[in-house]
Amino acid sequence: MSDCIFCKIVEGKIPAQKVYEDEDILAFNDINPARPVHVLVIPKKHITSLATVAAEDTPVLGKMLATANGIATAQGSPDGFRVIINTGRVGNQEVPHLHLHIVGGPDPVGPMLKRI
Ligand code: AMP
Numbered sequence: 001m002s003d004c005i006f007c008k009i010v011e012g013k014i015p016a017q018k019v020y021e022d023e024d025i026l027a028f029n030d031i032n033p034a035r036p037v038h039v040l041v042i043p044k045k046h047i048t049s050l051a052t053v054a055a056e057d058t059p060v061l062g063k064m065l066a067t068a069n070g071i072a073t074a075q076g077s078p079d080g081f082r083v084i085i086n087t088g089r090v091g092n093q094e095v096p097h098l099h100l101h102i103v104g105g106p107d108p109v110g111p112m113l114k115r116i
């Protein structure tokens, strides 16, 4: 996707602070962190959101989750973290390339959502 900001990060056309990379996924620091640890994990392949995943995407989705603990620990949140995947309009997704937020400590990140 030529106009996708996260595809451009994968292609090296715009810079990012990379913290993990393999053949399928890339992780980099969020440019506007909400917590001391705030990493985005993305598939290198363009997938718009969780609403558009295909069956063939299952392995890369699993890898994104399976690497989260190691990334969080390496980045300074060894005692847990939160994963967030905002999806579509209702999920307030801003960047239309699937990404998993890892937010973490050292202190607890706080309550999940304000209850209705
Ligand atoms: P979301 O609302 O889930 O789509 O989150 C998008 C996230 O991408 C936000 O937390 C932004 O701060 C982050 N972001 C946007 N542009 C960049 C960039 N060039 N490098 C790193 N993070 C970015």
Ligand code: ZN
Residues within 6 Å of the ligand: 001, 004, 005, 006, 007, 008, 045, 046, 047, 096, 097
């Ligand atoms: Zn993309």
